Amino acid sequence: MKHPLPAQPRHIGVLRLSALGDVCNLVPTVRALQRQWPEARITWIIGKGEHSLLAGLSGVEFVVYDKATRLAGMRALWRELADTRFDVLLHMQQALRASVLSLGLKAGVRVGYDKARAKDAQHWFTHRQLAPHPRAHVLDSFLDFARLLGVEDLSLAWDLPVPEAAHDEALALTGDAPYLLMSPCANPRLRNFRNWSAEGYAAVIQHAWQQHGLPTLLTGGGSTQEREKGERIHALCDPGAVIDAIGGTSLKGLLALIARARAVIAPDSGPVHMANAMGTPVVGLYATTNPDRAAPYCWQAFVVNRYPDAVRTYLHKSLEEIPWGQRVRHPDAMSLIHAEDVIERLEALLDRAAATHPERELPDDET
Template identity: 80%
Template sequence: MKHPLPARPAHIAILRLSALGDVCNLVPTVRALQRQWPDVRITWIIGKGEHSLLTGLSGVEFVVYDKATGLAGMRAIWRQLADTRFDVLLHMQQALRASVLSLGLKAGVRVGYDKARAKDAQHWFTHRQIAPRERAHVLESFMDFARLLGVEDTRPRWDLPIPEAARHEARRLSGEAAYALISPCANPRLRNFRNWSAEGYASVIEHLWSQHGLKSVLTGGGSVQEREMGERIRALVDAEAVIDAIGGSSLKGLLALIDQARLVIAPDSGPVHMANALGRPTVGLYATTNPDRAAPYCWRQAVVNRYPDAVRTFLHKAPDEVPWGQRVRHPDAMSLIRTEDVTARADALLASTDPAAGVAR
């Protein structure tokens, strides 16, 4: 017998800990739930860094889990929520850590992914599963949870909060001139070959400067890899054309920098999805991940897509022969992206979008 779903849930728990891009893609589901039930209480159990990006999101109570605290951190959350029973728990993290965390939460019904999309045996930890869907974008996979609960209005909306302190931080870093924002590196993880070359970025920066009069603001975290990438790029371009803010902003400050940019260029990483959430023109650079699944949702037509070429070149298969979401874990995959691919997309977006609003003219 299936566990019944509440017709009008009063309190919904969302369990999604990471990552930055994914939590940005989940926000439209939150907004859809709020449109359907304006009085619903939503508690989102989220990772520490992701919370720093979304803190202040209207109508959402956050419970923060720092994965560095391990089981002790889980127990602290279980104690915090010991007297709380949710009408429904939306288990939206396909990871064993999150499934273990879910065991200490009280909920009338637990909803997870369908068996085909569930990883780490997540379906063993849930009562109900979303409807199967082949070849879904990440945002649509999240929205399927709302659809299962009966939500019909699934138009994507974000309304991310940016405090004035973050805007001040952004102005301090960027100055007053118009700029493009380039976040050259994805999260520095093992075999995460999503980064394009310093030479490629330098050529794009010179193009934006000479053809559009746009400075480029480089952003990213403070890792050695990211700082070294910034140094290599700066050594190849006119000093007036670039501002190196790598490691220099908070996540809210980065959000504010993105919000004031004429254009955002980055590989598959948090910043392209943050830019998408803010409606900023976005060129995503994709070769190791499938943009049909993970591109910036509203700017899919502007993606530089060399994923099919990478599948053929490095996996020796046709794109329709590999599993949905298959990554091309090869250090040379991103070299398939050409400078002219990126500058052509950038030129088209700058010509077709309003500089102030970041929307199509």
């Protein structure tokens, strides 16, 4: 017998801890729930870094879990929510750690992914599963939770809060001058292989500088890998073409910078989805991950997509022969992307922006 879903939930729990791009893609689902049930209380259990990005999201109570605290952090969170019972818990994190965390939460019904999409046996930890949705984009998979609950209006909205201090942080780096924003590195975890070459990035920066007079702001975390990548890119470019802010911004400051940029260029990583959420044109660079599943949702037409080539070259298979969402974990996969590919997509974005947003025209009438 299926557990019944609440027709009018009073308290909705959302369990999604990470990552930056994923939590950006989840916000439209939260907004859809708020439109359907404006009086409902929404509590989102979220990771520490992800909370710093979304803090202040209207109508949402956040409970922060720091995964570095491991079991001690879980126990502290369980104590914090000991007197809380959700009408429905949306278990939206496909990881065993999150499923274990969910065991200490009280809920009338727990909703998770269907068996085909559930990783780490997540379906064992839930009462109700989503209807199958083969080959779904991550954002659409999140919206499937709202669909299951009977939400009718699934239109996309974000409205991410950016405090004044973050705008001041951005202005201190760029002033009022137009710029591109480039985040060269994805998360530096083991076998990620999502980063493009310094030479490729530099060629795109040089094009934007020489053809349009647009400098490029480099952003990223403060890891050694990211700083070294930024230094190599900077060394290959003309003086004035690069503003190096790697390791020098908060996440809210990065949101403000993205909001003001002419366009964003980055591999499959948080910044492409942050740009999507802020309505900023974005060129996503994809070879190791499938953009049909994980591209910046509103800018899929401007992705540089070498994933099919990577599957053929390094997995020796066709797209039809591999599981949906399989990654190509090969260090040379991103080399299939050429500077000309990125420049062509960038030019298409700049042309589109000039046509639809005249206030974003390039300097010196170089549109």
